[in-house]
Amino acid sequence: MPFAFRHPFWLLMVASLLALRAAGQEPLKVGEVASLTGKEGTFGQSSHKGTLLAVEKLNAGGGLLGRKIELVTEDNQSKQGESATATRKLISRDKVIAVLGEVASSRSLEMAPLAQAAHVPMISPSSTNPKVTAIGDYIFRVCFIDPFQGTVMAKFARDTLHLRRVAVLDSVSSAYSVGLAKYFKAGFAAGGGTIALEQKYSEGDKDFKAQLTVIKAAGVDGIFVPGYYTEAALICRQARQLGLDYPIFGGDGWEGSPLLEIGGKAVEGIYYSTHYSPENQAPAVQAFVRDFQARFGGEIPDAMAALGYDSAMVLADAVRRAGTTEGDKVRDALAATKDYPGVTGSTTIDAQRNASKAAAIFTVQDGKFKFVESIAP
Amino acid sequence: MAEFLQQTVNGLSLGAIYALIALGYTMVYGVLRFINFAHADVFMAGAFLGYFLARLVPAESFGGGLAVMAGTMVGCALLGILIERLAYRPLRRGPTLNVLITAIGVSLFLEYAGQLGFGAEPRTFPALFPQRDFNLGGLSISSNQLLVIGVAVALLVALQAIVHRTRIGTAMRALSLNPVAAQLMGINTDVVISFTFGLGSALAGAGGILYAMNYPSIDPLMGVMPGLKAFVAAVLGGIGNIRGAALGGLILGLAETFVAGSPWSTYKDAIVFGILIVILLFRPAGLLGKPAVEKV
Numbered sequence A: 001m002p003f004a005f006r007h008p009f010w011l012l013m014v015a016s017l018l019a020l021r022a023a024g025q026e027p028l029k030v031g032e033v034a035s036l037t038g039k040e041g042t043f044g045q046s047s048h049k050g051t052l053l054a055v056e057k058l059n060a061g062g063g064l065l066g067r068k069i070e071l072v073t074e075d076n077q078s079k080q081g082e083s084a085t086a087t088r089k090l091i092s093r094d095k096v097i098a099v100l101g102e103v104a105s106s107r108s109l110e111m112a113p114l115a116q117a118a119h120v121p122m123i124s125p126s127s128t129n130p131k132v133t134a135i136g137d138y139i140f141r142v143c144f145i146d147p148f149q150g151t152v153m154a155k156f157a158r159d160t161l162h163l164r165r166v167a168v169l170d171s172v173s174s175a176y177s178v179g180l181a182k183y184f185k186a187g188f189a190a191g192g193g194t195i196a197l198e199q200k201y202s203e204g205d206k207d208f209k210a211q212l213t214v215i216k217a218a219g220v221d222g223i224f225v226p227g228y229y230t231e232a233a234l235i236c237r238q239a240r241q242l243g244l245d246y247p248i249f250g251g252d253g254w255e256g257s258p259l260l261e262i263g264g265k266a267v268e269g270i271y272y273s274t275h276y277s278p279e280n281q282a283p284a285v286q287a288f289v290r291d292f293q294a295r296f297g298g299e300i301p302d303a304m305a306a307l308g309y310d311s312a313m314v315l316a317d318a319v320r321r322a323g324t325t326e327g328d329k330v331r332d333a334l335a336a337t338k339d340y341p342g343v344t345g346s347t348t349i350d351a352q353r354n355a356s357k358a359a360a361i362f363t364v365q366d367g368k369f370k371f372v373e374s375i376a377p
Numbered sequence B: 001m002a003e004f005l006q007q008t009v010n011g012l013s014l015g016a017i018y019a020l021i022a023l024g025y026t027m028v029y030g031v032l033r034f035i036n037f038a039h040a041d042v043f044m045a046g047a048f049l050g051y052f053l054a055r056l057v058p059a060e061s062f063g064g065g066l067a068v069m070a071g072t073m074v075g076c077a078l079l080g081i082l083i084e085r086l087a088y089r090p091l092r093r094g095p096t097l098n099v100l101i102t103a104i105g106v107s108l109f110l111e112y113a114g115q116l117g118f119g120a121e122p123r124t125f126p127a128l129f130p131q132r133d134f135n136l137g138g139l140s141i142s143s144n145q146l147l148v149i150g151v152a153v154a155l156l157v158a159l160q161a162i163v164h165r166t167r168i169g170t171a172m173r174a175l176s177l178n179p180v181a182a183q184l185m186g187i188n189t190d191v192v193i194s195f196t197f198g199l200g201s202a203l204a205g206a207g208g209i210l211y212a213m214n215y216p217s218i219d220p221l222m223g224v225m226p227g228l229k230a231f232v233a234a235v236l237g238g239i240g241n242i243r244g245a246a247l248g249g250l251i252l253g254l255a256e257t258f259v260a261g262s263p264w265s266t267y268k269d270a271i272v273f274g275i276l277i278v279i280l281l282f283r284p285a286g287l288l289g290k291p292a293v294e295k296v
Helices: A008-023 A041-060 A082-092 A105-118 A146-160 A175-190 A209-218 A229-241 A257-267 A283-295 A303-322 A327-335 B002-032 B039-056 B062-091 B096-118 B143-165 B167-177 B179-184 B189-214 B224-237 B242-260 B265-282
Strands: A028-034 A069-075 A122-124 A139-141 A165-171 A194-201 A222-224 A248-250 A271-274 A340-342 A345-347 A359-365 A368-375 B133-136 B139-142
Touching: A028 A041, A028 A082, A028 A303, A041 A069, A041 A283, A041 A303, A069 A082, A082 A105, A105 A122, A105 A139, A105 A175, A122 A303, A146 A175, A146 A222, A146 A248, A146 A271, A146 A359, A146 A368, A165 A175, A165 A209, A175 A194, A175 A222, A194 A209, A194 B265, A209 A229, A209 B002, A209 B242, A229 A248, A229 A257, A257 A359, A283 A303, A303 A327, A303 A340, B002 B039, B002 B139, B002 B143, B002 B167, B002 B189, B002 B224, B002 B242, B039 B062, B039 B096, B039 B189, B039 B224, B062 B096, B062 B189, B139 B143, B143 B167, B143 B189, B143 B242, B167 B179, B167 B189, B179 B189, B224 B242, B224 B265, B242 B265
Parallel strands: A028 A069, A122 A139, A165 A194, A165 A222, A222 A248, A248 A271
Antiparallel strands: A271 A359, A340 A345, A359 A368, B133 B139
């Protein structure tokens, strides 16, 4: 018996490969690096679902340049160093046309130099630290940046919460946290407020009582915690335990269901800023929320999901306008993005390859996230 | 003054947990002369076991909490004995280095098996015991903090009694002094070693629950940092010495808390580990350790 008949599997493989060649239908590969597991797993999962939904929608509409899109996703387990390895693999082995990711600024900063060196366009959906896009002209983002977010929260603390003396508790090992703290402090002091003291922690810390005890002794009327949801929830719990009952507030790193689960009663009445509100009645937002819920079992998309979706859509828009997948042409098209109607607002890429958009403020009421107000740039 | 007292309470409750984990490192080292790196992951397994057992008992009840604690300690003891039986015993006659590398392997195995089984997402640990916050003139102490300190002291006393007052404890000490002579005197070394692992792992299980009650977000990699710090605590106190491990844990917990609450909080871990290096420079065998002469 000839080899192929004894091994129908091989026959099938060869046949399907030939069929693909013949039709010229090799899919376009788009790389994605996300923290699907680990400490910021909720962010990665949300962002990934948004990106996946965008790719599926694009494919249902005929793909890009007549070819289907294949999303190659790598998990970095929320660990340092893994994002660089994953990006290297995506660029050298999978030969992706562009890289999407990451949520956390520290990890986007690992990826950006590699994408820049290989001249592969990279779009971070939601890294807000300004340094990320400063790495080079192939690095873009579709979210607002920390100078804006920090200023918004400073304004909100001063004008809406009427705080005068605030403590800052930020993480030394997160580029996001350090950056956001810096811009908040500048904004709050510029408006006549006082930063009473700044305390530090490290990513992965679980005990914040020491820092909170010092804050308690300093006598402030609010605490700004520019960190991620796990730490934020533990900080709120321990602060309430120590009898600190004034407002605690943070940035977009707070948004995630674990904040409510871990924080429980302690996170009632906190405030944080984020990128979009699912309660926005704009047709594009409502269509996205509907599609997302239909695809992922009724889950309401959060800001990370919306930004993940927008990152893929902005890329697709640029590839369409470029008419090719060559790195430098796609880069030029991305840089020329103007008023792209995204789910998280109208996206225009500025000279620093950042997007400028409005911020939404949320609070927690009766164990649920609740939209408070929207602040325009 | 209130701030100083508050930081002392914070530091003691953190140190008590380090001490509980450090005891496991020190006991295994005392008997077998090797560092059981999988210990920190037994600690993690304890937290998860507690998480699942807690569903079977009424929430925030004293009896239920104690039952979960006891169940977890038994479960972790069995896990520790199993690890020793499957991974370490076949290598006992080999060089210590082989066992050490195997221990790292077991540690990674437990961490990633945990990610596979429980998922890598942090989970929220339920409230086991009824909770209250006491406020004494600006000093707040939670019932959880008191419980941690209380349980740590009770277990430490029990452990001292077992090691110094019981036959099996005598056998453990004999094995630690000279394994060959102990065997010649009719001590069943397998049983004693299994018992040591079981006891150490039970303490890690209790530590896992206490840690999870105070910091209620648990994930399969939660053991890594506390494990590392407890190991350092054990070395600081003099590895192989039970009282030393407890002392080391307390010193580490207090140092960490006071540095974290100072203007130098950015350099918390650097300063804490710097203190340790200085202490070890002057007392290489640890605070309570006896310098041993290596016979070549």
